[in-house]
Amino acid sequence: MSALLEVDGLHVRYGDLAALRGISLRVNEGEVVCIIGPNGAGKSTALAAIAGGVAPSAGEIRFDGESVVGRRPEYIARRRVSLVPEGRHIFGTLTVEENLRIGGYMRGNRREALDDMERLLMIFPRLRERLTYPAGRLSGGEQQMLAVARAVMTRPRLLLVDEPSLGLAPLIVDQIYETLLDLRKRENLTLLINEQSSTRILKHADRIYVLRGGQVQLDGRAADLRDGEAIKHAYFGFGASQTTETAA
Template identity: 45%
Template sequence: MLKIDNLKVAYGGIQALKGISLEVEEGKIVALIGANGAGKSTTLRSIVGLVKPEGGTITYHGEDLSKVDTKDIVKKGITLVPEGRRVFGNLTVVENLKIGAFYRNDKKAIKEDLEWVYSLFPRLQERTWQQAGTLSGGEQQMLAVGRALMSRPKLLMMDEPSLGLAPLITKEIFKIIEEIYKQGVTILLIEQNANLSLKIADKAYVMETGKITLQGSGKELLTNDEVKKAYLGESVHG
């Protein structure tokens, strides 16, 4: 579905991505874990055209994404839930959700999708007419995900969905991610909570300073000594 090959990105002469390669298969959850500054967000921003690579290729169903205008990426079925949520605080919950369907014209389908999003996030339905800026952090994250789903993505990319959230809300968000996946949406997930993301990932990659250093199934990386020590807070004996 999505293939990144030897991707290189530099900011002001500093190499943020040093030739990374990864694949996202259709119908899978792929996790990208690593410390802050490893290049994870840069990877997602490159896919949607917010950052221009200086080398390598990004292809989606065989099409070179560098030739697709950034504003048309969502029409191809790729949607990004950015880090920090970025909801429109002065608009209501339902207005934010409808913005996610901005390029679609089928009112009946949009209404059905709105009902689907509300079924995933009952809390949003309760707050339909509330200004988004008055929601809690967890509710704003749910709204950001719901807004992305209103574009009917084939590939949903999520950048740190649990950032700043309490553990209980984080678990709730991850349950919803699994539910979205069961509905047939492919997911590329960046997440500081390596333990939770590896548990649900079909495939996972570890990034360090702009390079992919490890890859394997989520289960394989959960039991990898290097990953345990660096990202799961476990001491490794032996």
């Protein structure tokens, strides 16, 4: 399986604070890979660096074989990497339709973008019902759906999703994950998802990285980590760093 994303020895600093300390990870085309870890582990920083929003102090990020370190977010987005940020960051005063159109603004073919929006409204019928509503009036779950749909409007190959379950009821979170997995098949997406909880991740991910203190404490196939013990030890810091598979 070919690597779509390769991160090697990535360091990110915020002044004197080391947010990431030499992390390495790999995402193969078509995979669902999840990064889990407690608050402050560096999960959001990792996604921000991949998307070009944070400049690494050292290390390498390659997308489809090309180094994207130092590239602007607009360039990386045009390479078909799209980020669904933590907290969703929708435009609350704009309508649902206007938010979706913003997602397609970089697209050269306006007809294709409109066709994609129609297809996404079939996947997200609640958004169709609220197409003319200001996005700020949507529920938390609906806003998360809008944030995902807006990102997919860019036609990404790699979709980065930061804390999709944040602040949502368990039933809504299940719906969000079902939709993400459906989009993976329909849109040929590769997914890299950040989460705090491992419960759903173990059901849906192909591979898992546990991040704590800005370092990878554990990585492996979800199928090999079903009992959750190794994840618990890595997450809470019981014992040494572990790897259940190589990244190669």
